[in-house]
Every structure is written in C-alpha cells, then in structure tokens.
Amino acid sequence: MKILVCVSKVPDTTAKIAFSNPTTYDESGVTFIINPYDEWYALVRALELKETIGGTVVVASVGGADYEPIIRKALAIGADEGVRIDAPESDAYSVASEIVSYAKSESFDLIICGKETIQYNGGVVPGMIAELLSLPYLSGASKLEVNGNDVVLEREIATGVEVFKSKLPMVVSAAKGMAEQRIPNMRGIMAARTKPLNVVVSANASTQTEVLQFSMPPAKSGCKMINPEDAAQLIQLLHEEAKVI
Amino acid sequence: MKVLVFVENNGGKSTKAGLEAVSYAKALGAEVTAIMFGEVAGDAGVGECGAGELKVQSGNLDSRAIANIVAQEFTAGNYSYLIASHDNLGKEVMPRVAIKNNCSLISGVTALADFSNGCVVKRNVFSGKAIAEVSSKSTSSILTVLPNSFGVKKIGGTAQVAALSLSASGSEVELVEIKGNHGDAGIPLPEADIVVSAGRGMKGPENWGGVEELAKELGAATACSRPVSDIGWRPHHEHVGQTGIAIRPNLYIAIGISGAIQHLAGVNGSKVIVVINKDPEAPFFKAADYGIVGDAFEVLPKLIEAAKQFNANK
Ligand SMILES: Cc1cc2nc3c(=O)[nH]c(=O)nc-3n(C[C@H](O)[C@H](O)[C@H](O)COP(=O)(O)OP(=O)(O)OC[C@H]3O[C@@H](n4cnc5c(N)ncnc54)[C@H](O)[C@@H]3O)c2cc1C
Numbered sequence: 011m012k013i014l015v016c017v018s019k020v021p022d023t024t025a026k027i028a029f030s031n032p033t034t035y036d037e038s039g040v041t042f043i044i045n046p047y048d049e050w051y052a053l054v055r056a057l058e059l060k061e062t063i064g065g066t067v068v069v070a071s072v073g074g075a076d077y078e079p080i081i082r083k084a085l086a087i088g089a090d091e092g093v094r095i096d097a098p099e100s101d102a103y104s105v106a107s108e109i110v111s112y113a114k115s116e117s118f119d120l121i122i123c124g125k126e127t128i129q130y131n132g133g134v135v136p137g138m139i140a141e142l143l144s145l146p147y148l149s150g151a152s153k154l155e156v157n158g159n160d161v162v163l164e165r166e167i168a169t170g171v172e173v174f175k176s177k178l179p180m181v182v183s184a185a186k187g188m189a190e191q192r193i194p195n196m197r198g199i200m201a202a203r204t205k206p207l208n209v210v211v212s213a214n215a216s217t218q219t220e221v222l223q224f225s226m227p228p229a230k231s232g233c234k235m236i237n238p239e240d241a242a243q244l245i246q247l248l249h250e251e252a253k254v255i
Numbered sequence: 256m257k258v259l260v261f262v263e264n265n266g267g268k269s270t271k272a273g274l275e276a277v278s279y280a281k282a283l284g285a286e287v288t289a290i291m292f293g294e295v296a297g298d299a300g301v302g303e304c305g306a307g308e309l310k311v312q313s314g315n316l317d318s319r320a321i322a323n324i325v326a327q328e329f330t331a332g333n334y335s336y337l338i339a340s341h342d343n344l345g346k347e348v349m350p351r352v353a354i355k356n357n358c359s360l361i362s363g364v365t366a367l368a369d370f371s372n373g374c375v376v377k378r379n380v381f382s383g384k385a386i387a388e389v390s391s392k393s394t395s396s397i398l399t400v401l402p403n404s405f406g407v408k409k410i411g412g413t414a415q416v417a418a419l420s421l422s423a424s425g426s427e428v429e430l431v432e433i434k435g436n437h438g439d440a441g442i443p444l445p446e447a448d449i450v451v452s453a454g455r456g457m458k459g460p461e462n463w464g465g466v467e468e469l470a471k472e473l474g475a476a477t478a479c480s481r482p483v484s485d486i487g488w489r490p491h492h493e494h495v496g497q498t499g500i501a502i503r504p505n506l507y508i509a510i511g512i513s514g515a516i517q518h519l520a521g522v523n524g525s526k527v528i529v530v531i532n533k534d535p536e537a538p539f540f541k542a543a544d545y546g547i548v549g550d551a552f553e554v555l556p557k558l559i560e561a562a563k564q565f566n567a568n569k
C-alpha cells in the first residue's frame with residue numbers, strides 16, 4: 011500500500027504570536043514543529059498501517075527550504091521518503107493544487123492529512139485534494155482501519171461516535187484518537203539522514219484568497235476578583251452584569 | 256443580493272449550526288435561500304431565522320453527492336454567496352463546491368463579511384490567538400461560519416418549501432451506525448451556551464460530582480483539560496483545547512485548571528470566562544472576566560447552593 015501523508019510546519023504550541031508588520035508573522039525566536047494533527051495522528055497511523063499490511067509512507071509538504079527540518083523529523087519518526095514541493099504556502103487552494111499536481115502521477119492508495127493546522131485553522135486543504143483527485147473523503151476521523159480495499163472509519167461527534175465504510179483510494183483528515191504520538195529514537199534520526207528527500211518544482215498554482223492583515227484579539231478588560239467567602243455573589247454577577255445566565 | 260445557505264439536517268430539523276449560518280446570511284442583508292438534504296419537517300426552522308425559501312433534495316446522500324447538488328444549485332440560482340457552517344459536513348462539502356464552481360472559500364469566519372471593497376472577512380488564526388482579515392479573489396465566494404461565533408437570531412417567519420429533483424446518487428462514504436451516546440448526560444459540548452470545565456485540581460474522578468451538579472443547575476455541558484482525559488478521569492470527548500475540541504460558549508467556568516496556552520487555545524473564544532483556582536498566580540486569571548482565588552472543594556458547594564436559589568427565584 012502506498013500512503014501519502016501531508017505535513018505542514020507550524021509554530022510550536024507555546025510560541026508567542028506577534029506580527030512584524032500587518033501581514034507578516036514574526037518568526038524571531040520561534041521554534042517550528044510538525045502540525046500536531048499531521049504528526050501525532052496522520053503520520054503515526056500511516057506508519058502503523060504500513061507495519062501491519064506493508065507498503066511505503068511518503069510525506070509531502072508545500073513550502074520553502076525552511077520546511078526541510080520538518081520533513082527530516084517525519085523521516086526520523088519512520089516515513090520512507092520525503093517530498094518538498096517548492097512553492098509558497100499561499101492559500102488552501104494553491105497548497106492543495108500543488109499537492110495534487112505531484113500526487114496525480116504517483117497513484118497513492120490513501121492520502122492522510124491533519125484535520126486542520128494549528129496556525130491557519132483552515133481545515134480546507136484535504137477536502138480540496140479529494141475533489142481535485144476525484145476521491146472519497148472523510149474529515150476529522152478518530153479511527154482508520156484498512157482491510158484490502160475496504161476502509162472503516164470512526165468520527166467523534168457531540169452525541170456519540172459515527173462509523174463509516176468506504177473504499178480505497180480515498181482521502182482522510184485525522185483528529186485525536188487515530189494514533190498515539192511517537193518520539194523518534196536515535197536509530198530513526200540516523201536513518202533519516204540517508205532517506206530520500208526530493209524537491210519537486212512548483213506547478214505555479216493560483217490562489218483564491220489573500221490575507222490582508224493580522225491583528226490581535228481585543229484584550230480582556232481585567233479580571234474582577236470575588237472573595238471566596240462570597241462565592242454566591244458570582245451567580246448574581248453572571249446574571250445581572252455579564253447577562254450570561 | 257441572493258445568498259444560498261447549506262443547512263445540515265438533524266432528524267428533520269436544522270442543526271443549531273445550520274440556523275447560525277442562516278442567521279449570518281440574513282444579517283448580511285441578503286435574500287436567503289436554504290438548501291437541505293433528506294426528509295424535512297415543515298421548513299426545518301430556517302424560516303424563523305430569515306430564510307424565505309427552502310429547497311429540499313430527498314435521498315440519503317454522502318458529502319460528495321451533496322456537493323454535486325449544492326454546486327449545481329449555486330450556479331443555477333445566480334447566488335452571490337454560499338454560506339455553511341464550519342463543521343464536519345461543511346468541511347467535506349464546501350471545498351468540493353469551491354473547486355467545482357471555481358470560487359474562493361474562506362473557512363471558519365467569525366464576523367460578518369464587509370462588501371465595501373470586494374468581500375473581506377475576519378477569521379481566527381493561531382488557534383484563536385490572532386485574527387486575520389481575508390479577502391476573496393473571486394466574484395462569488397463561499398464562507399463557512401465558525402460554530403457558536405455568530406449565534407442563532409430568530410426574527411420570525413416561515414420559508415416556502417420547494418422540492419429539488421436533481422438526479423442524485425452516490426454513497427462512497429457510507430454512515431453505517433452511530434455508536435454510544437455521549438449525549439446521555441445532557442447538552443452536547445460543542446453546542447452548549449454554558450460550559451463547566453475542570454482540571455487536575457479536582458484531584459480525582461470521584462470528585463466530579465460537584466462539577467456535574469453545578470453544570471446541571473446552570474443547564475451547562477461539562478468539559479475538562481487534556482491531562483484529565485488522558486489519565487481517564489473523564490471521557491475523551493470532553494477534552495477541550497488545541498488538540499481537543501474548540502468551544503465558544505457564552506460562559507466558560509474553569510475549575511482547577513491552570514490555563515496553559517494549549518488549553519486557552521480551545522476556550523479563548525468564550526464570551527465570559529470564570530476561573531476558580533487556589534493559586535492566585537495561575538495564568539488562567541489573565542484570560543478571565545471573573546476570578547475566585549480559593550479551594551474548589553469549598554467554593555463549589557457555595558456556587559451550587561447559589562445556583563439552586565437563583566433557579567428557585569426565576
Ligand atoms: C502540544 C500540546 C498540546 C496540548 N493540548 C492541550 C489541550 O488541547 N487541552 C489542554 O487542556 N491541555 C493541553 N495541553 C497540556 C497543557 O499544556 C497543560 O499541561 C494542561 O492544560 C494542564 O491541565 P490542568 O490545568 O488540568 O492541570 P495543572 O496544570 O496540573 O493545573 C491544575 C490547577 O489546579 C489548581 N488547583 C489544585 N488544587 C486545587 C483546588 N483544590 N482548588 C482549586 N484549584 C486547584 C492548581 O493551582 C493548578 O492551577 C497540551 C500540551 C502540549 C505540549
């Protein structure tokens with residue numbers, strides 16, 4: 011089985027969010043990581059499937075040379091091959107188009123993405139990949155089992171767990187529950203150095219949206235402290251002042 | 256301006272998120288048509304939120320088949336915008352419609368679009384730690400509304416219901432069953448207006464009685480921090496934060512939760528935040544509107560008592 015895992019690069023979850031000008035995220039002092047959904051769930055589940063049914067796991071990213079440490083990390087965790095599509099990460103449409111222009115000639119059986127990036131929170135790229143490749147798609151899966159060409163998926167919803175059946179080839183976006191995070195070991199890190207990391211030229215995909223400016227959410231006006239002895243007063247304040255109960 | 260709204264069907268009625276999408280479209284000042292799939296009771300509640308018309312396609316279709324029909328209607332009806340909720344089904348259907356109709360998609364929007372210069376709309380980025388203003392490059396666009404960020408606005412009215420009879424088939428991704436029932440305990444967390452949440456400060460699963468009781472008195476759903484669900488004190492679907500679910504209730508009450516940045520990422524969209532923590536230095540107080548520095552085991556019974564009295568006097 012040939013599996014493609016799409017991995018995106020995001021600021022570390024504790025990174026300070028600031029902008030050096032209205033459209034530019036200030037990267038100074040920021041450590042970048044693989045998007046947690048892509049690493050912990052999509053990539054690890056792909057590796058587990060490979061370990062049980064055999065095959066290869068390719069990780070692909072759309073981005074500049076600064077993406078390579080991220081791809082190496084995915085190789086250290088266990089992916090067989092890395093691909094960097096040398097194009098700017100402009101918007102969901104351009105990223106999906108770039109991935110599809112590469113994936114078209116490779117006939118993957120399964121494409122796994124994260125449910126969203128913790129940076130842009132778009133949740134759109136995997137659906138666009140599915141449509142561009144004319145494949146079935148399930149978003150936010152918490153479980154993914156493959157048996158021959160049959161796929162069984164689960165998804166957590168507010169009231170329970172939905173169970174779906176589908177067939178390969180398909181696109182899935184991964185949410186919590188699909189797998190457990192794996193920490194790369196020394197052997198993996200050494201092996202990653204000699205694994206292929208191919209750079210693919212951009213298909214010069216167009217964009218459909220543009221970020222005009224970033225801003226910070228309005229600051230809280232300050233926290234009103236209530237004496238623990240008068241805790242009951244809170245209920246009254248929530249009703250009369252905050253008007254939320 | 257004509258706007259088409261895709262509304263998810265929940266047992267013949269619109270989902271809450273679907274009504275939010277209709278309310279959003281109405282607030283844009285548009286002439287609103289809703290589109291739904293399956294069997295619908297009356298106008299499914301969309302008229303009350305401002306839809307003048309409801310188009311219904313029957314049949315049990317998967318998201319790809321639904322996208323085919325929504326895309327056809329979007330073109331045929333000459334709509335300027337297509338609005339949907341940024342939930343599971345919206346995330347499956349809307350990217351497909353965007354590709355089919357060659358129009359832009361801006362997902363998870365949190366405020367009304369500004370049409371004074373094209374279509375510019377705000378959305379949360381960096382897990383709610385910042386806001387981006389995004390503009391569409393195409394003449395017609397799709398916007399998906401972040402659940403709980405806009406609210407359901409009932410203005411009264413009924414929608415004219417018309418059946419669509421497009422040839423529709425396809426179920427490549429088939430829903431075979433819905434297991435379990437998280438909803439047993441009450442209100443589903445993502446839809447709740449009030450959420451009572453607790454963390455490691457509660458010391459153990461046996462101490463959740465007070466949390467549940469306060470939630471019950473306030474008509475709230477319960478949630479928890481990640482370590483609490485990781486150690487199995489609470490079920491996984493209650494885990495909120497960057498790696499769990501993101502919620503935006505009107506009121507979020509956090510008890511014995513430190514307020515780590517990854518936790519805040521899932522709750523910082525809440526309108527009012529109350530923090531109860533015995534440590535005055537807990538970072539959560541910086542994000543709070545109301546704070547109580549105290550022991551949860553002493554504060555909770557007082558709050559439950561006050562909530563009971565409040566309900567009795569209502
Ligand atoms: C990549 C990544 C992703 C993460 N994603 C998430 C996420 O999605 N959601 C999430 O929640 N966390 C997430 N975390 C974990 C997060 O960093 C924190 O570790 C976690 O939120 C802490 O949970 P807590 O506040 O319940 O526990 P603690 O940090 O242990 O805090 C317990 C709090 O309870 C208070 N307390 C103790 N006893 C009492 C008492 N008797 N009365 C009142 N207060 C009391 C203490 O003062 C303390 O502030 C993530 C971490 C990483 C690295």
Ligand SMILES: Nc1ncnc2c1ncn2[C@@H]1O[C@H](COP(=O)(O)O)[C@@H](O)[C@H]1O
Nearest residue numbers: 016071072123124126127132133134135
């Ligand atoms: N630049 C990128 N390169 C590769 N995959 C990406 C990229 N951006 C997003 N993805 C994939 O698409 C998923 C959803 O991203 P988004 O739609 O931007 O929230 C991510 O979890 C990744 O799996």
